[in-house]
Amino acid sequence: MIFSFLVAPRRAGTPAALFAALFFSALAAASFAAADEVAPQTPAHHGAAEAPSPAATTPPHPLPPAAVTTHVVDLPGRSLHFKAIAGAIQLSDSQSGEPLADVGYVAYVLDGGDPAKRPITFVVNGGPGAASAWLDLGMMGPWRLNLGEQPTSPSAPPITVDNADTWLDFTDLVFLDPPGTGYSRILSKSETARHHLYSVEGDIEALSVVIRKWLGANKRLESPKFIVGESYGGFRAPKLVRRLQDTEGVGVEGLVLISPVIDFAWFEGTNNPLPFVTHLPSLAAAARGLTVADARQSLADVEAYAAGPYLTDLVRGERDPAALARIVDNVTRITGLDAAFVRRLGGRIDPLSFARERGRDEGKISSRYDSNVSAFDPFPHSASTDYSDAILDADKTPLASAMADITANRLGWPVDARYEILNESVNRQWDWDGKRDKNQSLSDLKQELAIDPRLRVIVMHGLTDQVTPYFASKLLIDQIPPFGDPDRISLKIYDGGHMPYLRDQSRAAMREDARKLIEGK
Template identity: 35%
Template sequence: MNHKVISALAAVGALAFAVPTMAQDAQPAEAAKPAAPTPQVRTRDLSGTFGGQRIAYRATMADTILSSDDGKPEAVVVTTSYIKTPADPTRPVFFIYNGGPGSGSVWLQMGAFGPKRVAIPSDARDDGAPPYPLLDNPDSLLDVADLVFIDPPGTGFSYLTQGTDPKKYYGLKQDGRAVADVIRRWINDNGRWSSPKYLGGESYGTSRTAMVVDELEGSTYSDVGLNGLILISTILDFAGREPTPGNEMAYVVALPNMATAAYFHGKAQAASVEAIAEEARQFAIGPYASALLKGQDLPQAEREAVRAELARLTGLSEQYLEQADLRVTDQRFYKELLRDRGLTVGRLDSRYTGRDYDNAGETPDNDPSFYGIDAGYTAAINQWARETLGYTTDRQYQSIGNVGRQWDWSLGAGWGRNAYLNIAPLVGKAMRQNSGLRVFNAQGWYDFATPFFGAEYSLKRTGIPQDRITWKYYDAGHMMYIRDEDRAKLSADIRTFIKAR
């Protein structure tokens, strides 16, 4: 179902609710119905130095209301835009969101590309207790593009109105359609049809990008041409990395990450992280994959050779690998790698370590690379939105919400039984149909949530033009920008990508 999008840029104010009306004469009283939400807009004129340039810009937080075909408001979507002033209708614009599904744009906005960033430790240490200072962010991309951060329905301050069926918005196609609608509306309202356009996100945000580009460029009613897709910590092939019994590719994809984590913690030796990553890639796709696919027909001599090399690369003992039948899940690896030190390693970033309730378990209690940073980011977005930009709401900002539990992962007709969920072909389709569309892919060496080898596996398959993909790697994990050196490098790499059009 197509949605009518009502612009938020015509009204300013807090959400309002109507007083229930009484039925006329002797009619029974009707149930009270909340009035349509009044869209809110908050604007501040600010300035900063980004990419070595002093830039004046306008920051705007605005509500966009998505409605059904019969005009019923169904969702309020909040965007935060940063536009260089005076406005230039031909300047590049970059539409940005995070992942989850259920994650607000706080991570990329307050950690990487927004004009301000939260100060947290850069060396994989816990962010501790407040205060969490907001700092100027010279690595913001405002010198090369205007920035529009989008919080899809159910994330950030965005929400579904009372009575809206979550199934209309919480799903691969539904979410992609809603975000595409918001982008089209923003382009219309701001007169940016002539601007070079970039689209991208992090983690599930890369999956969202595949869905949104299919809506924007594949739609027959409003084709929006794009110049670039910016993918950060890519996940497009979901089935290929799920360790369901019998799915051997999950172990192949995860192995290079185990090697880089072992290298970082001194459990494996190599000349560099790049060197051990390449050794692990070649072993994973060659002898290791071959051994796993042979199953119980694997000859004993070959098994022993594979086990020995697997132990060298992962830092795990041959005894443990034998007990695991050469197949170690990532959850087991987090617990086992540093068990002798009483530590677990992180999922989002395996440089981080934590201590569990005890050291005897099979999997970690939690992810130290998430609880080590989440408080700082949540404080930062609330301070910036409420105190600086003046956005007023009694809703809590959903940095990581629970909409993923309600997510519809199906792709509909034409995709078979959906038993193998891989949406990378949508990226290939968009590139084949738009000869000017380029892809930038950023991966952290220490990211188990979206392994770098998994991104390579999904984007190097048939139908995806390789000459228009830029690959960059960073010495951190899923959110590589939390490391100061990698935030600067990521910014510089994307700046170069945008300028190269």
């Protein structure tokens, strides 16, 4: 999140808080060119790649040449033979030729496919500052880190298993790590270049060049192309499609947006009632212990109340005692929280208050990434709390270890550097070109659906995600005209939270929905 990742900061100075903010900014600077470093076209057996000397790979030195290895995974009912490519595309200043950044990737290509017909899917996470290992080892790749039941332990052995839910059956996969995440690094000493790469516009420009260059180098420009983005990656994806189409000459047939932020204005703002509206159904789902099997029917009353009377009474404001009384009564009933607590908050329940208050008697605090997962509150008697998130902070450690081990020892691409699974520095430096809440990609999505009748989109959400609640996407999708076929964009909801794929049944269901999109069914 993966996750994932996106969220508003929990509390200044805490690591997960910075990622709970998951998003970026914009700054126009130099344009990018891609260096000629290309993945080798002839597969080498595992271990055949010559290991670079450790001194040559530590930042800010360039990443080593690409390594190609061959593998097979034996899964229920089938065996998949595939090639893995681990490498980097180097971005250079289009005018001076100065190296700007190395963007690392891991690609998996199934043996025997026709490149002109075989789909290729590019995968990017969010943050800003989150690496693609969340989606690679958590959901889609040929190997999966078996995290077991949530919450997991940061000291859990980082042992991977063959992934029965891999998407490799129906699409080749390229996992991208933007600069500052994974092993990707900025090479330039120019602060202007760094600011551009760590901005909304510069980030999209860099990633679109990397995608176009990878397609050309690997002779896949004819392939059907798809993009998967999680969290802030779901914000990136529509913008990537538009820039690939308008500037790079690359068309994309489909998008899978996992727990996306499509419009930041719907998630934040001191005087904005929308965040309370969009979170209420997910708070109710957690309070009622609902599963996705009965969720939408059971939450129909909450959704109708949230988008109707609740919003109306919130707009009436603090000076209307009758409106405030109605809000308190209804929110108390819906969330199961103490009425006095709800009254103190004016019926405006933010996710952090909900996370702490519902488990206060047990000394526990739930994860913003999934309200049904809790851990002990380290300061249960404090007025406020500073805690490690039971999902984000627990899962990132074994994921980082597992990805580093696979890259070096299974893919033959050792890098003498830390694998940045969640880079706080990137998150802190992100330039939003002003306020974050002015950024949105809904307009990009509308324009793409309007101009391209072939484009199809799935928006995927976990039911009890308090970071990017599903109801926000539902209301935003309602703002998109049908453009002849309203079914070209669909909303799918699964058990779980911000990274619903951490649950076995949800991961399998997400795979099936993605397969239908990619295969055009």
